[in-house]
Amino acid sequence: MTAARLTIDEAQAFLEANPGVHWIDAFLFDMNGIPRGKRIRRCDLIGVAKSGLMMPTSVFIMDPLGNCVEATGRLWETGDRDHHCHLLSGTLVPIPVGDGRHAQVVMVVDAKDELDPRGVLIDQVERLARAGRTPVAAVELEFYVSRRSTNGAAMLHTPEGVSDDPSRPHTFGFEEMDALSPFIDDVYRICDVQGLPVDTIMKESGPGQFEINLKHRADAVAAALDGLLLKRAVKAAARAHGLEATFMAKPHHDWAGSGMHVHLSLLDKSGQNLFAGDPISPLFRYALGGMRDSMADFMAVWAQSANAYRRYVPKAYVSMAAHWGFNNRTVALRIPCGNGSATRIEHRVAGADANPYLVVASILAGVSHGIANQIDPGPAVEGNSEAVEAPPLPTAWVNSLERFQRSEIVRGAFGAPFQDVYSRLKHAERSNFERIVTPLDHLWYSRVA
Template sequence: MSSSRPTSVPSPKIATEFLEAHPEVATIDVLLPDLSGVVRGKRIGRDQLEGTFKEGAAFPASVFGTDVTGDSVDSSGLVWELGDADYPCWPVAGSLVQVPWTARPSAQVMLTMAEPDGTPFYADPRVVLQRVAQRYADKGWRPVVALELEFYLIDKTREAHLPPSPAISPVTGSRQSTTQVYGLDELDDFEAVLDDVANACQLQGIPAMAASAEYAPGQFEINLTHVDDPVQAADHAVMLKRVVKGVARAHGMNATFMAKPFGDETGNGLHMHVSVLDKDGNNIFASEDDPEHGSPLLRHAVGGLCQTMNDCMALFAPTANAYRRIRPNAYVPLSACWGYNNRTCAFRVPASSPDGVRIEHRVAGADANPYLAGAAILAAILHGIETEAEAPPPVDGNAYESQEPSVPKTWAESLELFEKSDFIAEWLGEGFQRVFHAVKESERRDFESEVTPLEWAWYLKTV
């Protein structure tokens, strides 16, 4: 493969030093997250690692034209139009780490795709987020980002036609059956799993904070510490999901980030906290004149988030299942509203020190691609600031009662809004907009053409 090596690619010396430090490592997984956030990749031998840093790894561009099942979507324009050609993928700095949950010593490294001339490939979600981050850098600003991810630990064994079950506690030998938010006994039940997750995060440089039990049996949340590089923050989220799934498998169970795995229990969310530092390191959302409520730029940022929320819902809720999560009184926003320290709103300004003023975006499900959700959120914030968008009045009390639901009710409606959005085209790119819509619209049609067991149960003999 002949291609220009981007200047941002880490030196092959990194690979050499890693192999010398870890002679036990036999294989390395090279990872390339797709549009759905599914981590695609290859498993290479240690003798191929230095070559990957020198020459890149070849993947077809159509990897970004695949749906969540792995099928290529012809209408994406990344398959036959390009001759299903290979493109160079290059290691991401700082992402070469050990993998502690496998039976055989192994490692992993993240990749990002480039054009043959070395420029970033427009449909790579990591590149989409990089472009938005660059617009902040052009102003001398740095977004500070922290992500929170919810997930369930579930039984590894499941009949295909039956719903999942919460995992059996290794301590008690039984399933949790009650909701004990922030419960310590629930953490004790899965202490071995969560400890191994924490140890793996430390080994891989993922800045994970303590886990907490959430609002359903077997549900947990892990918060990531804030960093002033949004692309790195999304990298951490992708790596965290891989850690949680890998460690769970090693303990004989599975982990799911599906938005709504149980109909009668709370869903899994992806919450993103954002503040912005100026060139002098000052938080632009903070205000000396009004430390309790923040600066006018905070309200413009919220205004941008409110204006663009529905255009971006296809990124925040990118699956059929995601729309089962969006319902009243489930801590999932139903309208583009905001408030101070109010978890019933889409955009919450948490209680904090005056310098720590930030926005918590509470819309996305845990099935969202962290790069794409982050790109949409940061684009909306900067769009709101640059256009001096007006925020609606903040909501006090229960937003589910005071605010009329306004989010798209269906996947089809979200995709239509996304496809027609001038905001998406301008900020995330027309090429990306076309590819993402094609992939997800194809996925939606395939999903909706499937006849379900419930339809047979209700209609086969009755109508």
């Protein structure tokens, strides 16, 4: 699967249509799903479109703070070589908020890099394509909107007109969307200008929490990129209104967590839904079996940060075991209402902070695993899945990383180099996080120890 290069004509047409743009952010996405790249001047765009840009290979071994992790063994040992990157056709777009002087474009690496999350997803899509199957995918993202922090200090104070009382969440209500309508209008304006297929927005159950859905694409790589770019659009709109948006999985211990739900189906060569049946096809059952069987192996992808594990609590619509069921929001693998062409899975495990490239790749790896081995998923769960026995997911970070590191399923899907480096990268992040003594340590223990 070759990524189409931005053409000179495309770049020239953009400049003519956007005379007010002076700066273009060119970026790719690291292991954490964070955009990293370079800012180029308007006058240099044509040259970059012709020749591309260089990015160090160490961009794929960075922690969320932007530090290169030596423990991966891929920094000094490699000489930190450069990757040649090209600009991706169809992604050069303006950012129509603020002063209007900025635009953005996605970069992709020319040569295959075994650590590139986009490449990992492409491998899974191509694996299915060789069997005549095309994944159709869409991402849903939950996030919180808060007042702007000062001096980099993290706060979670709801904006004016939005309740900060978790006992009055206004779930599915409209008043709080009305209060933030200028911000929401700009989110959708950015998405429309940038070609992101946004669908509905709704008020979620935390103070200042919302969810935006994206429409399905018969291109899983593009669907994952939609999720990544939606995060950037939401954050840009928030900044333009003196607000902040966060996709942290659990920004407040007493408030609802934020998840990433992925909808997925498979098409055959004629465009027919391979999951459709009465009520589902045998192939869909195998796919469900593979997703169940591999779910714990990929937990380190669903929950990629220390904070993400705080989201897995009872009675929070976050399954802590690999259950599946029809029209049941308590399960990890939900089959929504709909049949025929609308038959699909809703994968409900990942936190909103996860990397959509890796989340979708992991789901597809589970699907391929189940189909190849004809794994039966067992009976569907009815009612509260928390009352039904099932192997638990590893909801402690160290346990999920150990499972990921030794998993044959992960190794077969992503390759041993990716498995090793991702494990080392996240173990280093975990160790650094856990060594910090917090105010809570002193509050709870200083006078009793």
